[in-house]
Amino acid sequence: MATILGQNQYGKAENRVVKITRDGDTHHIKDLNVSVALSGDLEEVHLNGSNANVLPTDTTKNTVFAFAKEYGIESAEQFGIHLARHFVDDIAPMNRARIRIEEYSWERIANSDANSKFIGADEVRHSFVRKGQETRVAQITYDGEKFEVLSGLKDLTVLNSTNSEFWGFIKDKYTTLQEDYDRILATSLSTWWRHNWTCDDERMPNWEKSYEQTKKHLLQAFAETYSLSLQQTMYQMGSRVINSRSEIDEIRMSAPNKHHFRQDLSFCGLDNDAKDGAVYYAADRPYGLIEATILRDGADQRIPVDMTNL
């Protein structure tokens, strides 16, 4: 039976690269998980086993570490752009590179010991505690002409203890859910957003600032929206980002509804109404899964729909 080779890519996945930059006694840390995927003129290796066009995945790993040492890591996005450009522009058979990065953040440990040998420093200059709020992610794709830079985050868990209702929904013979006029709204957000920067000669966004501001807008919109559904809250969050950040044209969001059910305490005569400060059962599954893309008017929808589940 005749077969043909379809889409293919290869490279070293999950290179855990940690870069320490020393500024006198003060150290800075960048902690990344970098996955390389290359495509190009690679029919021969699949069809005939010729490795003539194959850059070993081992070399792609070495390149990640060498670039971190030689050029540093300013931001996940900048690092990914640099790598993607190298693999496509300098390795002849390659015509597409996708660099996917997770970034783990660290913060300095505050110095509580007045007699410490690091006297004078409010924070210990080389001691860090992992920041647990969310994992930052980035994906850079380059085809020799244009870049596509997606940034994002996963597992940003947020909760509103009021200002959330859910009512007016379809009711059929299978419906048991009661209408709720004061509920907890909680989710663990995963999102990717697409920058409209595509090309080397245009001015690059400040990736670090863009990330911090985008996260801030997401959180503020979550806190400030009086919610009639998680769908409505999510749309408000995405719109806030698009309206506040001119460098972003599209945002894809995935939000599991982390249900908190008011526990029925009538068995012991206790009323468990929300307005009196209720007790809830935090269910972990099943969960409603709400997903949407929010776009700048006129922008193309390019972020794959299942991207947020990676």
Ligand SMILES: O=c1[nH]c(=O)c2[nH]c(=O)[nH]c2[nH]1
């Ligand atoms: O915000 C919500 N959206 C839904 O679609 C939904 N469905 C459900 O059972 N609870 C909720 N909550």
